[in-house]
Amino acid sequence: MPLAELAEQPFWLALGHYEAARLGGWRSHVDDAQFFLAEQGAHDPQAELRATLAALYAPLSDADQHAQCRYPARTRWLREQLQLDDLPAVTCSEYEAWLADVNPHSTVLVFPAAYLNSPSSMFGHTLLRIDPPDFAQSTAMLSYALNFGAYIEGSDNSILYAWKGLMGGYPGLFALLPYREKLSEYSRLENRDLWEYRLNLSAEETQRMVEHVWELKQVRFDYYFFDENCSYRLLELLEIARPGLRLTEQFPLTAIPADTVKAVKQAGLVEQIDYRPSRERELLTRSAGLDATEQDWALRLADDPARLEDAQFRALPLPRQAQVQDTAYRLLRYQATGEARDSQVAQRSLRLLQSINRNPPEPLQVERPGLPEEGHQSRTWQLALGSQEGRSYAEYGLRMAYHDLNDNAQGFPLGAQIEILGMQVRQYEGNHWQLQRLDLANIRSLTPRNRLLQPISWQVGGGLERVPGEDGQRELVGHLSGGAGGSWQLSERLLGFAMGTARVEHNAQFGNLLEPAVGFNTGILWRNGLGNLSLEGRGDYFANGEVRRSLALQQQWELGADLALRLAARREFSQWTPAQNEVQLQLRWYHY
The missing domain is CATH 3.90.1720 (endopeptidase fold (from Nostoc punctiforme))
Structure with a gap:
């Protein structure tokens, strides 16, 4: 086979990590000159092939640095394609020891x-x-x-x-x-x-x-x-x-x-x-069968295993003692995650483990969650019809990645939201177009707190969005915002959260270049028969006296893994204008 043809074989291109360049020719994803034998090897697969062939026949000096030892995959393939039976005999001791290991x-x-x-x-x-x-x-x-x-x-x-x-x-x-x-x-x-x-x-x-x-x-x-x-x-x-x-x-x-x-x-x-399963999931599974009193005992035992001899704990039936002390052991190991070894923690762990060995619990059965690859696709296209204070509009949106709280939760962590590069453009009556929002990032982590674990819920976001302005107009502002607080599992399908928030905003109608605000964000997330429903209240109290509050309701209907309808209703309050109402029906298509 001619070398020019061989250099364009898919396997040779894969070995060099080449892809077709936008303006013609080739480019390699490898950004390290030491990988290539030809001076133009990063852009010329044929030149790299010729240089490789020459190197394979080079005289021996340091065997482990010979091309046959540095490039075993290239050597094997070229030997097969070109029947290279006359290559110099090379012993690649370092490579062979590594491969054997x-x-x-x-x-x-x-x-x-x-x-x-x-x-x-x-x-x-x-x-x-x-x-x-x-x-x-x-x-x-x-x-x-x-x-x-x-x-x-x-x-x-x-x-x-x-x-x-x-x-x-x-x-x-x-x-x-x-x-x-x-x-x-x-x-x-x-x-x-x-x-x-x-x-x-x-x-x-x-x-x-x-x-x-x-x-x-x-x-x-x-x-x-x-x-x-x-x-x-x-x-x-x-x-x-x-x-x-x-x-x-x-x-x-x-x-x-x-x-x-x-x-x-x-x-x-x-x-x-x-x-x-993770250590955290195993702990939560083991503790799920404990009542409030037993969870309190698990906390006490993790802090002081000597309380294993406490008369009140010994009064529990042996199977319940087994569950509690195993939970305490898992909690102690979880708390030590990422920490330097502590001799006192090690002693407490040993004491609990010895007690567990004398009275072992039932084998832990962790329910397998939904497969992550069975979740919806990452990119989302949006088409909506809505009305804001009597003005009808169509809205067109695209989100590059990849999940919010109302999306289909199959395959995604509970209470997790990761939105990157989202844009929404509106077309009002009279063919008036307007950028509604441009999100660089919008990330939320709502992990429920319980007796044993007390994680912090948090959120961060930034970009451009429309907010109420003077004379009933909506002003496009830049912002960076965040918050922290707690989330609680109110029932199996109901999550509540509350956070204190902070915001920095660039608003042309404000006197300062950047105006800070503090506020709140609270709400519930309900997984129901149709999909996910969220009800949220927000408030921002700016240093210049402006107060902005909102109440938003969203319900998603899951039509399939990658298709959904979302109904949204929102009421906003601002000192600039009277309360404004908006309702919207949105079709969402999840597509890579």
């Missing part, structure tokens, strides 16, 4: 679920687990985790972290490390559920992928949160493992982890799904 045989795609309290993990994450032959679930700790992530030196604050992540300000690197380390990080340190999707890749396909990972050792990619991220890079590796897969082309704009899991599943790669 990893001992790749099968592959599992791992999805740690979304975790709002970590900026890098709000959308979830994916990694690959490489299992050895004769794998059993009990030996997963002996497997390796193949991870791609942003390499961060120092400790950037959350705002700088988000900005640099959006702009590609961090280098991304592949890492192969013991799976037990990743399992501890995600299910223990961050209290995230883990989903494990066993793939039907053969041993040969798995080894082909791992060979290429050796080629990417310490090779830098630019890391972008929304597209060239952990999930996108793993799709590239799967295309190496099984040439002919067309996974990455499905994600030209964004690659949200749950969407990439869905693409892998739809490609027919998944043969089995396993679930590992």
Whole structure:
């Protein structure tokens, strides 16, 4: 086969992480010159192929630095395609020892679920687990985790972290490390559920992928949160493992982890799904069967295991004692998450564990939640008809990502909202067009509090929105807002929340460039037979004396996993104008 034709074979392009450039030609996603052998290798697959062939025949000096050792996947493929039977004999001791240690045989795609309290993990994450032959679930700790992530030196604050992540300000690197380390990080340190999707890749396909990972050792990619991220890079590796897969082309704009899991599943790669609950979910499951008095005992025992000998505790039936002390042990371990080892905590844990061994509880059965990939699609198109103070309008909207409190909750964390890059444009009667709002981000975390766990609920948002102004007009203002408070599970399907809020606003009708405000946000979220209903009250009290309040009701009707109707009613109060009423019916189409 001519080299020009060979250089455009999908597998060679995949090995170089090439994609067609917008203005013609090729560009590689690899942003590290050391990966390429040709000077123009990042933009010229044929030049890189020629340079690779020349390097494979180069005289031996340091064997481990020879091209055959640095590029085992390239070497294998070119040897097969061109029948290269006369290559110099090279012993790649470092590579062979590494491959023998990893001992790749099968592959599992791992999805740690979304975790709002970590900026890098709000959308979830994916990694690959490489299992050895004769794998059993009990030996997963002996497997390796193949991870791609942003390499961060120092400790950037959350705002700088988000900005640099959006702009590609961090280098991304592949890492192969013991799976037990990743399992501890995600299910223990961050209290995230883990989903494990066993793939039907053969041993040969798995080894082909791992060979290429050796080629990417310490090779830098630019890391972008929304597209060239952990999930996108793993799709590239799967295309190496099984040439002919067309996974990455499905994600030209964004690659949200749950969407990439869905693409892998739809490609027919998944043969089995396993679930590992987080430490937090195990604690909540164990404590769910305890009454208020028993939960109080769990708190006391976690603080002082000597109270195991208390007469009131000993008066409980043995099965109830078993449940309580096991809850206390899990609570103590949860409280120690992420903390340096403390000898007193270790002693308390040992005392509780000894008591549990003498009186073990029933095996813990954690109900498996809905599969994350079965949730709605990430991008949302909106078409609405509405009326505001007698003025009819049509509204057109687009949200790039990916979920709010009223959306279909299947596959999403309870009380979680992550909206990125949303825009709504209105067309009023008389063909008058107006930008209604532009949200850069709108994030909310409403995690219920209970006797054992007391998480803080919080929210943050920023962008442009219309607010009441002088003479009945609505002014487009810029804002940055946030809040913190608590949420409570009022019943199985009813969540209540209350937060204090703060807001900084740029409003042309205010005297100052930026005007601060404090306020409140409270409401309920009800999961009913039709979908989700929310009722919210808000108030902002500005330093200049302006007071703005609102009451909003929204009910979503779920017509399918990716189609819904939403009825919204809103009443606003402002010192600028009389109370304003608005009602709207919106069609929402969730589409990647």
